[in-house]
Amino acid sequence: MAQAETLSHSGICVHDLKEAQEFYCGVLGAELKGAVNFFTEDTLNGRSVHQSYALGDYLFAVALAPDFMPMPPVDQLRGAMGVRHAFTVAKARFDHTIESLTGSGVPFEGPVDHPENGPFGASIYFKDPSGNFLEILWRRDEDASTAPIPVLETG
């Protein structure tokens, strides 16, 4: 047994919260769960301006970067600015996901196949409008663990 149950959330930075909301909620189907520091009390308490989005069973706390973050090259779709978040979709829905991303006009790289001795099937790679790298894949072990993962609303 590992000593950690799960990852509950990540804090990421974007340049524009409205643009990020349109991308995560409009394109990826995330749900807007919270908005912090749209009120004076939060500012006085030293909180960052951020929203939280539930993406399936994961929570992104999305904060405004205090200054302009360097962007990856425009034509680079597969990569990581130190980190990349990968989301899973059932193999049966993978083609639908690709069609949906294409329909939304989001450029992506892939599908890229993974070695057959590993747990991953194939991945597509893209990034959000602020240059955060993302991935959607289907997993060979998708039935291995179906226990619900708690989405914790923090931040």
Next chain:
Amino acid sequence: MGIIDGFSHLVIHVTDLDRSEAFYRDVIGLDVIGRDLVNDQGPNLLLAMNSRQRVLLVEVPEVVAIRPNSSTIHHAWLLTMEEFDRTRARLKKMGYEVSDSRAQFRAMGEHSMDLFDPDGHRYQIQAYAPEATAVLCDNTGPINCGHLDDFPVGTVKSFVKGKFFLVRLDDGFIALSRWCTHLNGLLSWKKEHWEFYCPMHGARFDRRGMPRPLSHTPIPLRVHPVTITPDGEVMVDPDTAISRDGFSADHVVAPEPGAHLATEAREGA
């Protein structure tokens, strides 16, 4: 659900796969699945948590752990309270400085530590003890809040003993627990905005205890039974906290001697 089902894995760039394997295996406590099982942009190592989530370490020549000009970039591990206590002891034994940069924002039972990996990736290690979500009571017994004539319509009075708000609405009295229904943060009354505010996570509730939009929780504040004595004294029993699904007129006690919380309301929504 959109076009994804859930979270799969976090890809972390590292400069030394062996060094990082030791950190994620021995310090964080993840299980090693194997090396080079994934078609990625360098030698890689896959590790497991107890959920289906994975961490993929990818070795690259140079790492940008936190994007320049960004802030607050971090990833949070969720542990059981037992795992958290073991991890804290393990980190101390290994000589790690353990701190909580956001201690001021922790609600009851909410535990967290900050940790950096060898390449500077920032992590939060968190756990929730039962008191984070338990219904909390001070065991004060019934509290005499004063005569009903002392509460003009619109009054909101905060009681330290018993930790509740007594609110005089147009149609009567409602006693609201001050403990936030998201996690147990202690609410304060923001007169300027006519709402209750949680300094822990920013949840906000109106004077009926209903959550404002985007308040982290859809659950209304709990109510306490209010009784008006024949002499017109307003009595609140903060030791009884009634959970609600929504607002009902039954939760409000008429401003008349002898009035009390309806039986239906006492049984919960």
